[in-house]
Amino acid sequence: MGFLGVAIPEQFGGAGAGHLELCVIAEEMGRALAPVPFSSTVYLAAEAILIAGSDAQKQKWLPKIASGDAIGTLALFEGKGNPSPKAVKVTANGGVLNGVKKPVPDGAIADFAVVAARTGSSGRESDISLFIVDLKAGGVEVKSLTNIDLTRGQAEITFKDAKAEPLGATGEGWSVITQVLDRAAVLTAFEQVGGADRALEMGRDYALDRIAFGRPIGSFQAVKHMLADMYVSATLARSNCYYGAWALSTNAGELPEAAAAARISATQAFQHCAKNNIQVHGGMGFTWEFDCHMYYRRANAVALGLGSLSYWEDALIDRMRKKNAA
Amino acid sequence: MNFDDTPQEAAFRAEAKAWIAANAPKQYEDELRKASLGRVALQGANILEVAKAWQKKKADAGWACLHWPKEYGGRGASPIERVIWQQEEGPFGRLSSMFIIGHGMCGPTMMAFAGEEQKRKYLPPLASGEKVWCQLFSEPAGGSDVAGLRTRAEKNGDEWVINGQKIWTSGAHYSDYGILLTRTDPTVAKHKGLTMFFLDMKSPGVEVRPIKQASGASDFNEVYFTDVRIPDSQRLGNVNDGWNVSLTTLMNERMSIGAGVATGFPELFDFCNSLILDDGPAIENRAVRSKLANWAVKASGLKYTSMRAISALSRGERPGPENSIGKLVAGSMIQDVATYALDLQGAAGA
Ligand SMILES: Cc1cc2nc3c(=O)[nH]c(=O)nc-3n(C[C@H](O)[C@H](O)[C@H](O)COP(=O)(O)OP(=O)(O)OC[C@H]3O[C@@H](n4cnc5c(N)ncnc54)[C@H](O)[C@@H]3O)c2cc1C
Ligand SMILES: Cc1cc2nc3c(=O)[nH]c(=O)nc-3n(C[C@H](O)[C@H](O)[C@H](O)COP(=O)(O)OP(=O)(O)OC[C@H]3O[C@@H](n4cnc5c(N)ncnc54)[C@H](O)[C@@H]3O)c2cc1C
Numbered sequence: 214m215g216f217l218g219v220a221i222p223e224q225f226g227g228a229g230a231g232h233l234e235l236c237v238i239a240e241e242m243g244r245a246l247a248p249v250p251f252s253s254t255v256y257l258a259a260e261a262i263l264i265a266g267s268d269a270q271k272q273k274w275l276p277k278i279a280s281g282d283a284i285g286t287l288a289l290f291e292g293k294g295n296p297s298p299k300a301v302k303v304t305a306n307g308g309v310l311n312g313v314k315k316p317v318p319d320g321a322i323a324d325f326a327v328v329a330a331r332t333g334s335s336g337r338e339s340d341i342s343l344f345i346v347d348l349k350a351g352g353v354e355v356k357s358l359t360n361i362d363l364t365r366g367q368a369e370i371t372f373k374d375a376k377a378e379p380l381g382a383t384g385e386g387w388s389v390i391t392q393v394l395d396r397a398a399v400l401t402a403f404e405q406v407g408g409a410d411r412a413l414e415m416g417r418d419y420a421l422d423r424i425a426f427g428r429p430i431g432s433f434q435a436v437k438h439m440l441a442d443m444y445v446s447a448t449l450a451r452s453n454c455y456y457g458a459w460a461l462s463t464n465a466g467e468l469p470e471a472a473a474a475a476r477i478s479a480t481q482a483f484q485h486c487a488k489n490n491i492q493v494h495g496g497m498g499f500t501w502e503f504d505c506h507m508y509y510r511r512a513n514a515v516a517l518g519l520g521s522l523s524y525w526e527d528a529l530i531d532r533m534r535k536k537n538a539a
Numbered sequence: 540m541n542f543d544d545t546p547q548e549a550a551f552r553a554e555a556k557a558w559i560a561a562n563a564p565k566q567y568e569d570e571l572r573k574a575s576l577g578r579v580a581l582q583g584a585n586i587l588e589v590a591k592a593w594q595k596k597k598a599d600a601g602w603a604c605l606h607w608p609k610e611y612g613g614r615g616a617s618p619i620e621r622v623i624w625q626q627e628e629g630p631f632g633r634l635s636s637m638f639i640i641g642h643g644m645c646g647p648t649m650m651a652f653a654g655e656e657q658k659r660k661y662l663p664p665l666a667s668g669e670k671v672w673c674q675l676f677s678e679p680a681g682g683s684d685v686a687g688l689r690t691r692a693e694k695n696g697d698e699w700v701i702n703g704q705k706i707w708t709s710g711a712h713y714s715d716y717g718i719l720l721t722r723t724d725p726t727v728a729k730h731k732g733l734t735m736f737f738l739d740m741k742s743p744g745v746e747v748r749p750i751k752q753a754s755g756a757s758d759f760n761e762v763y764f765t766d767v768r769i770p771d772s773q774r775l776g777n778v779n780d781g782w783n784v785s786l787t788t789l790m791n792e793r794m795s796i797g798a799g800v801a802t803g804f805p806e807l808f809d810f811c812n813s814l815i816l817d818d819g820p821a822i823e824n825r826a827v828r829s830k831l832a833n834w835a836v837k838a839s840g841l842k843y844t845s846m847r848a849i850s851a852l853s854r855g856e857r858p859g860p861e862n863s864i865g866k867l868v869a870g871s872m873i874q875d876v877a878t879y880a881l882d883l884q885g886a887a888g889a
Contacts, residue, residue, distance in 0.1 A: 448840075449836070452841075452843035474836045527832075530832055
């Protein structure tokens with residue numbers, strides 16, 4: 214269908230459509246809880262290469278991403294905590310990487326990773342650089358991790374003198390990471406809104422169907438209010454996402470603030486809708502058989518992938534302050 | 540949805556900006572800017588007079604009720620142009636608060652149900668602020684359940700005779716006209732026996748009594764009707780079809796109240812930006828930032844939800860239930876924001 218390469222330029226094997234179209238696809242991916250390595254490959258790896266890759270790197274990787282021949286990911290985190298240059302301990306020296314990354318989304322099935330590594334010790338952002346590592350090559354050990362979301366894997370990747378190719382200039386890594394995270398925040402927010410909407414629909418459908426006290430439970434005001442609150446949070450999130458999509462697709466200066474707002478709003482909406490959907494389903498919501506738990510799991514896992522809610526809350530206020538001061 | 544101005548929109552914005560810069564009552568700008576959360580009041584000036592003067596000036600230059608047709612006192616502007624105007628009018632737009640009910644609810648109802656001659660007579664002075672309108676729906680026994688209202692209208696020749704009581708009527712004390720929902724048939728189901736009229740608030744038998752609000756001010760009123768006579772020509776819609784007519788008003792109410800709704804967020808953000816707590820600036824405190832971020836995304840979500848409604852409207856779609864979100868969210872948010880601003884000051888907040 215060309216979904217993977219929708220935002221990749223035609224010269225690199227994509228459809229060259231743009232990020233607006235990618236947002237539409239992201240929403241449907243989220244609605245369906247698609248168990249595919251789409252976000253890791255497309256929102257993270259491809260975006261990093263689009264931003265920082267040389268022409269040769271784009272020629273090498275983007276057509277494979279667009280055709281589905283290569284699965285990529287971003288190896289950023291190293292255990293607990295949120296995105297921060299200080300937390301990056303993996304080292305890059307003489308063209309090889311050493312250290313451990315976890316969790317790495319879809320790391321167990323990825324062919325390559327964009328890896329954030331330390332190339333300096335000044336204590337500043339400019340200590341961080343990016344590298345592309347072939348995960349099928351020597352010096353790479355991959356271990357699957359158990360995680361909340363059953364539809365998307367997480368892995369621990371150990372590098373022992375793994376060969377690495379620089380992506381972008383030395384010391385520019387953190388600035389690229391920040392841009393990638395902002396873009397991925399908008400795209401992921403669309404996945405979250407898709408998931409929130411689906412959880413709301415499931416709750417509504419169940420409420421119309423389920424009879425208790427001789428009436429559909431959807432006729433009880435307490436249930437109506439639960440559903441109305443879900444609709445409100447999903448709608449506010451969608452509106453924030455549309456603004457984010459505009460900022461992303463036009464590369465507007467408002468992107469950092471818009472991305473943080475979309476991220477926070479969509480995270481809250483998905484968690485809220487997935488949680489209330491379980492409540493509306495009563496005992497059924499507690500079972501394996503009904504999909505409620507799948508949405509609940511995704512809502513809680515996807516809330517952490519790019520940094521937690523409190524991380525993005527902090528980022529939003531920082532960005533608003535900067536704008537205010539300007 | 541596109542958030543950039545098209546070249547035409549940019550030209551319209553520039554024209555609006557230039558006209559406002561040359562004509563707005565700048566002496567009140569600071570007071571108006573600070574007045575968003577509470578009542579709008581101006582030191583040493585009568586707010587009603589200042590508001591009417593600004594509205595008239597706008598009307599004379601074609602900037603009043605922009606989205607209304609020209610023949611009814613508007614400009615025939617698109618919904619997007621109206622938004623651009625509101626953005627540019629900024630704090631001076633707060634002077635329009637006493638016209639919201641007339642422009643947002645009574646006007647659209649008149650436009651949908653009054654005769655052509657009446658529209659040409661009543662709408663231009665409504666647009667220009669020379670005549671102020673109010674909405675007489677709520678009653679002691681008909682609040683949320685507005686169809687439970689009891690004010691009677693009885694036919695007598697070419698006239699209707701009104702007896703009963705309305706309550707919570709905003710601006711009745713300075714209004715020239717009102718739209719009035721009455722019961723014309725008490726024998727049928729409650730939604731089926733209502734009829735809508737418009738009337739001159741100076742009609743004999745209309746008595747307005749102010750209600751003192753929690754704030755100490757009196758912006759709304761009780762209105763008593765004793766044998767008030769309204770000509771049948773001032774009926775809006777068919778006899779006993781008042782419920783449908785009122786739905787037009789209320790759908791417009793949701794839009795006009797939901798759109799530019801105040802949340803208190805910009806004020807709280809500014810407040811936190813300058814407040815110093817025991818352990819440093821409030822804006823650097825993790826707990827404060829988390830609260831602010833949560834309200835920030837609600838405020839921006841509301842703003843873009845109303846922009847989506849406006850773009851739907853400009854594509855010719857009808858306003859739907861999503862327009863209730865503004866009032867639903869902002870109503871309790873503004874209370875929470877104000878409580879938090881007090882909380883941050885500890886005992887001094889009292
Ligand atoms: C973990 C777990 C363990 C359990 N263990 C036991 C057990 O050992 N023995 C046992 O007998 N039962 C047990 N139950 C069942 C539990 O008591 C029922 O799930 C509960 O009574 C709800 O019924 P329901 O699932 O049919 O939901 P429903 O009654 O269908 O309710 C669905 C939703 O509608 C709402 N709702 C229903 N009626 C109204 C109303 N009138 N007004 C407003 N809202 C309404 C509910 O609050 C809920 O949100 C267990 C349930 C769980 C989840
Ligand atoms: C500032 C202000 C300005 C106003 N201006 C005007 C005006 O200009 N013209 C005009 O006509 N009216 C006006 N109103 C009236 C407003 O429209 C009514 O207050 C409103 O319809 C509520 O009616 P009520 O006060 O009788 O409350 P009630 O109907 O008595 O409601 C009390 C509480 O019960 C809840 N409740 C009621 N019914 C239900 C239900 N079925 N299910 C669940 N909860 C329910 C309500 O949500 C509310 O919380 C104004 C009100 C205010 C506060």
